[in-house]
Amino acid sequence: MERETHSHKTIGGYIPLELSKGELYYPDLIALNTGRNALEYVLRTRKYATIYLPYYTCEVLLEPLQKLNVQYHFYYIDEDLDPVIDFEIGEHCCLLYTNYFGLKTETVKKLAKKIKNLIIDNAQAFFSKPVNNCDTFYSCRKFFGVPDGAYLNISNTLGLNLKQDQSTDRFAHLIKSIDVNIEEGYTDYIENNKQLCNNEIKMMSVLTKTILSSIDYDKCADIRRKNFAYLDEQLGQENILRLNFSREDVPMVYPLLVEDPSIKQQLINQKIFVATYWPNVYEWAHVDSYEYFLAKHLVSLPIDHRYSIADMKVIVKALKPLI
Ligand SMILES: Cc1ncc(COP(=O)(O)O)c(C=O)c1O
CATH class of the missing domain: 3.90.1150.10 (Aspartate Aminotransferase, domain 1)
Structure with a gap:
């Protein structure tokens, strides 16, 4: 028995990067590599054919739509940043709403009561917990010093054996911001944004998870x-x-x-x-x-x-x- 334990765990060698050990904020959600891939996960699970998404959002959300050939239509928001829903959301259609700046949780609650096929983009609202068990995703790098990472709340799982992501090569901007300054790291940050494009859905890397569990x-x-x-x-x-x-x-x-x-x-x-x-x-x-x-x-x-x-x-x- 003892032998077996030893074969799994290395003992000795150099001392790794030291991070304090705490709790994840969403230990029960699915931890994935990026927010856009969390959206892909939802679309693949629910098999939606059409999505309504706001004009006012980030273009990377188109990535999974193009990949899965999901039709998309844009909708407008009003001066309260609430969606203007003047269209029918059919059975195989869904509506994506962005919790803008983390300030629209009340709107999310209202939408969750009346819209069946709703996806909440909480990339800007890390701390806003899922409402009514709605399909909800988060992107960790908008709130914390990690290069990637996402959470997804969804009641069904894809049943796929997802590979685990590795973030080692995506740290230049984060390290430079400490060791040099934020301006010097900016080109690396842009490079990291490029690296995050067109990846398959993976589980969140151990490195990102370890950092996320060190946060107060x-x-x-x-x-x-x-x-x-x-x-x-x-x-x-x-x-x-x-x-x-x-x-x-x-x-x-x-x-x-x-x-x-x-x-x-x-x-x-x-x-x-x-x-x-x-x-x-x-x-x-x-x-x-x-x-x-x-x-x-x-x-x-x-x-x-x-x-x-x-x-x-x-x-x-x-x-x-x-x-
Ligand atoms: C509103 C919004 N949703 C989703 C995303 C995608 O998150 P990720 O970069 O983790 O794929 C972004 C930005 O990238 C965003 O601004």
Whole structure:
């Protein structure tokens, strides 16, 4: 017996990277390699022929649709970022809704009550737990320093023997951000985004899982909420986006919607990096659409656990003269 145990576990040798051992946030969900592949998993399990997805989302979601030959139609969202559903969702069709910035869980709850074939994209809402056991997926790298990783809530499993992913070669940007600086790692980050395209569905790598189990999730959520509340207190008056957030929400960013489209660039010039959600919307949506306006005018201010209120004050100080 003893021998057998020894043959499985290596003893001795050099000391590996040290990470604290804690709990995963979603130990009971299916842990996969990417959010887009989690969507592929859903589409393959449910055998949907058609999907309705928002104009306002990330283009990588098209990957599984093209791969599986699923027909897709875009739909609009209104000024509350709620879906405008003016079409029938047939038996083999489904609707994908994005929990925008982690602030739309109330809408997710409403949709889950009335729409049968619903898929929730919680890539921007890591902390929002699945509602009504809806098919729901998450992408870990939007919230934490991991190169990949996704979770999926689905009642049926595919029954496939999935290979396990390996993330070793996708760490350059994460390591450089610590050892050099975030700017130096940016090209590697873009390269990593490319590496994540067109992969088969795999189980989450052991490395990503190990990092994810070393995180203090309560602390991260608390910091995000506090930073968000501070920015809202300081900038809420200027924000033309109506935010109906609840105390439970753990937002991804503070979405500041302003009339002046040059604000984003002015912040970037001051080394306050704000992402555009999503550049592909310029190609997908009409120039007069609300989606186009959001892509162009929405300033997504970072509020994550790297930052304190002192950092939020720096952001506010940079923004106040501009708005
Ligand atoms: C809203 C949204 N959903 C899904 C994804 C896909 O996640 P992943 O990169 O893990 O495939 C992204 C971004 O990549 C996203 O922005």
